[in-house]
Amino acid sequence: xxxxLVIDDEEWLREMxxxxxxxxxxxxxxxxxxxxxxxxxxxxxxxxxxCDINMEKVDGYLTLASLxxxxxxxxxPFILMTGLADNAGMRHGMELGADxxxxxxxxxxxxxxxxxxxxxxxxxxxxxxxxxxxxLRDNISLMMPHEMRTPxxxxxxxxxxxxxxxxxxxxxxxxxxxxxxxNSSQRLERLIENFLVFAQLELIAADPKNxxxxxxxxxxxxxxxxxxxxxxxxxxxxRPRDLSLDLTGLSAPLATEYLxxxxxxxxxxxxxxxxxxxxxxxxxxxxxxxxxxxxxxxGRGFSTEQIAQIGAYIQFERKMNEQQGLGxxxxxxxxxxxxxxxxFSIDGKKGEGATVIAKLPKTKIxxx
Numbered sequence: 001x002x003x004x005l006v007i008d009d010e011e012w013l014r015e016m017x018x019x020x021x022x023x024x025x026x027x028x029x030x031x032x033x034x035x036x037x038x039x040x041x042x043x044x045x046x047x048x049x050x051c052d053i054n055m056e057k058v059d060g061y062l063t064l065a066s067l068x069x070x071x072x073x074x075x076x077p078f079i080l081m082t083g084l085a086d087n088a089g090m091r092h093g094m095e096l097g098a099d100x101x102x103x104x105x106x107x108x109x110x111x112x113x114x115x116x117x118x119x120x121x122x123x124x125x126x127x128x129x130x131x132x133x134x135x136l137r138d139n140i141s142l143m144m145p146h147e148m149r150t151p152x153x154x155x156x157x158x159x160x161x162x163x164x165x166x167x168x169x170x171x172x173x174x175x176x177x178x179x180x181x182x183n184s185s186q187r188l189e190r191l192i193e194n195f196l197v198f199a200q201l202e203l204i205a206a207d208p209k210n211x212x213x214x215x216x217x218x219x220x221x222x223x224x225x226x227x228x229x230x231x232x233x234x235x236x237x238x239r240p241r242d243l244s245l246d247l248t249g250l251s252a253p254l255a256t257e258y259l260x261x262x263x264x265x266x267x268x269x270x271x272x273x274x275x276x277x278x279x280x281x282x283x284x285x286x287x288x289x290x291x292x293x294x295x296x297x298x299g300r301g302f303s304t305e306q307i308a309q310i311g312a313y314i315q316f317e318r319k320m321n322e323q324q325g326l327g328x329x330x331x332x333x334x335x336x337x338x339x340x341x342x343x344f345s346i347d348g349k350k351g352e353g354a355t356v357i358a359k360l361p362k363t364k365i366x367x368x
Contacts, residue, residue, distance in 0.1 A: 002119060003027045003044060007037035007063060008052040008081065013104075017050065020108045021115070034058025038066050041073050048118055050102070053082040053089070061096060068097040075207070077118040081106075097209070129206035148191060154184030194328045197261070201335050215340055217255025223247035223284055225256060226293065229263040230282045237271035239280070246283040252291045253360050254340050262336055265329035266295045266356050274299030274353070289362050290342075296355040301348040333358065 004026050008014045011032070018028045029044055031037035034051075035058045041049060049067070053060035060080050067073040080093045083104040090101055099118050102110065158180045166174065204210040219225055226247055234243035252259050263282075270280045274297040283294045337344040337358045348354035 001027045002047040005029045005046040005049045007031045009055045034063040048077045050079050064096045077122045151184040151188040219252040219256045219259045222252035223249045230267045233267040244281040248285045262333045265333045270297040291360045293358040298353040301350050301352050301354045
């Protein structure tokens with residue numbers, strides 16, 4: 001039985017709504033003001049809230065804002081009821097996170113339609129989130145042990161060698177073994193970090209409200225950030241002279257940590273799959289009301305099939321495919337760009353290098 005909280009300072013209207021919803025099999029809770037309604041929402045965690053706008057002290061807008069700012073109540077479907085439905089008020093309510101409006105007076109049919117529509121949409125979101133979680137659990141359980149084995153073996157084998165033969169090893173050999181352990185540990189750390197990032201992005205993608213919150217971020221000096229991270233990746237690869245930068249000073253429509261992550265993964269990938277002495281070019285520019293980040297190399301490139309597989313995230317389907325070398329980082333970069341309403345593309349042929357283009361819209365796009 002779905003639980004619905006009705007918040008309204010008019011007793012006769014609460015009773016009418018209560019009776020109407022009870023006839024449809026709903027469990028109904030009543031509250032006569034916003035402050036009490038907030039407390040009951042926290043305690044009862046209803047499946048849906050119907051709330052009047054015009055109430056003394058704590059009105060419908062304040063009630064909505066308060067509940068949207070608390071994690072347990074933030075996702076509860078919220079319908080505002082008002083006898084003065086104007087465009088400015090409706091827009092304000094939607095900006096605060098209202099799911100729908102009911103203009104007073106309304107019929108029982110209109111009430112039923114609004115309630116059923118919001119409950120159905122909420123259930124659809126929950127079902128999609130559960131589907132994504134199940135898919136994510138399946139993919140991680142299959143891929144994680146396989147991907148962790150290589151760096152973990154490097155740590156274990158070198159640590160064992162050090163423990164058993166330290167007394168007979170030269171100082172230079174001990175240093176080399178220690179460096180191998182350190183390198184394998186860093187690789188393992190990055191792998192675990194990327195799995196956590198990917199899991200977080202999949203959870204965000206399951207809810208349009210979370211996607212819209214993600215899109216609020218902005219990087220004012222995108223060129224400096226891209227330069228810093230691209231240079232760090234070039235230094236880490238031991239190829240600082242191979243890096244070519246052409247960066248336009250502009251702001252980018254995503255948070256600094258996300259732009260840094262995209263840059264790190266794509267530039268690292270370019271160095272990883274190209275030979276020393278060949279250029280890796282990074283450009284940042286504005287084109288057609290978009291911010292465009294392009295990374296190109298002259299390495300092994302991608303086949304048409306591999307590009308299609310990256311787009312479908314098939315690297316996680318290890319029951320059917322073995323995607324050695326494609327890596328999770330490329331998928332994370334693609335996912336971040338798409339979650340921000342952008343477009344991600346790869347151009348190039350096998351053995352002829354690759355050009356990866358991340359295009360982000362400068363105008364914010366609302367997720368549905």
